[in-house]
Amino acid sequence: MMNKIKNYFRNLYRYCYMKLIIPMKRERHNPQYIAWGTAVGLFCGFTPIVWQMNVVFIIWFIARLFKFHFSLPIGLAWTWISNSFTNLPLFYLYYITGSIMLGQEIGGYDEFMGFFQNGIIEGIKQTFIFWGKPILFGSFVYMILFSVAGYFISYKYACRLRDKYAAKRLNNKNLEGAY
Known part of the structure; x- marks a missing residue:
């Protein structure tokens, strides 16, 4: 057992590394390009809606009209932070955060999950009626927090990769001249 x-956690780590880190390593643009892709992907990934990948694509398309560029593949990859397994816990986290921000009483997790057990459509309807405002306000905190943190972390990572590749190229050129 x-x-x-x-093995499950090893495979999960490998999958996340392959989908999130490898695209950053393969990207040959400047570090800001990579960092903005991460920030937009995380911002959209923490929105309490479905089809976050479509939202990233729309933002990418509109941003290009205004001559602002970011890595679309990296942005799309980072929306995977919210998926079928993490959506309900994330929604509950948004609900708690939003309720605290709005000064509302916080319901329990069982009550929250009870609405979703009555059926998907009914659960979604009840969520918007009773918990929509706290979830929306709570999600803004995480959207901003994680997109800003993701920008700076990925920027630093991309700079480190760029410097590493530059040193490797310089070292290879020095070795070629020695022969």
Whole structure:
């Protein structure tokens, strides 16, 4: 049983590395281009809506009209932070944060999940009626927090990669001249 769990987390790590880090390593644009892709992807990934990848594409298209560029593949990849497994816990986190911000009483997780067990359509309808405002306000906190943090972390990572590749190219040129 422990081996299965260990293998699951190893495979999850490999999958995340392949989908999120490898595109950053392969990107040959400047670090801002990579960092903005990460920031837009995380911003859209933490929105309490569906089809975040479509939203990233629309933002990318509109941004290009205004001569603002970011990495579309990286932006699309970082929207995967919210998926079928993480949506309900994220919505509950947004709800708690928004309720605290608005000074409202916080309902329990069982009550929150109860609406979704009655059926998807009914659950979504009840969520918007009763919890829409706290979820929306709460999501803004995480959208801004994670997109800003993602920008700076990925910018630093991209700068480090750029410097590493530059040093490797310089070292290779020095070795070629020695022969």
